[in-house]
Amino acid sequence: NAGVTQTPKFQVLKTGQSMTLQCAQDMNHEYMSWYRQDPGMGLRLIHYSVGAGITDQGEVPNGYNVSRSTTEDFPLRLLSAAPSQTSVYFCASRAFLEYTEAFFGQGTRLTVV
């Protein structure tokens, strides 16, 4: 009963370092997305994917890259970490049709120093 799995749970990076946040789902969902959650700003969409090989930008895509080579996995890459990217990152998935329920992972708490 895994659902949406994110790794790692916590990460500290130095400014300028790169890293990849992992997200995997086992529900065969076509739609996957990445959000960041910041105090006073709610959840904001970074990137999303409607299926393997298809990705698009959300509200706050700068500084992040994504790819979707399989239905199950949707990694988020930070190219050159900045303190402004300190946040809690959530991955979510849903079946493609718009009336379906969204499921979230447990989050990755990232600190950039």
Add this chain to the structure above:
Amino acid sequence: KQEVTQIPAALSVPEGENLVLNCSFTDSAIYNLQWFRQDPGKGLTSLLLIQSSQREQTSGRLNASLDKSSGRSTLYIAASQPGDSATYLCAVRHRIRNTNAGKSTFGDGTTLTVKP
């Protein structure tokens, strides 16, 4: 642009009380509205999903209603318990203007504390 507001930002009630959490949105052209619960340091857990054609959904002590025309949803929690203490978020699923793609817009949440 769709905007979602949750008022109040925080609510404290004694155990056993019935309570209502509010969610309002500005654009009534929505696919659905989903209520989530978030515990400190944790992810979002789905509570209830209401389709745009529905008026309410129930799960246990929770009842969510939707009035699309007025842009409002409420989450009713009956006989509250200390274990209900968490932040409750609503998310509106709607179409991105001039596309066929959908987007979820979240409220900032209401932090509920239920005192024993």
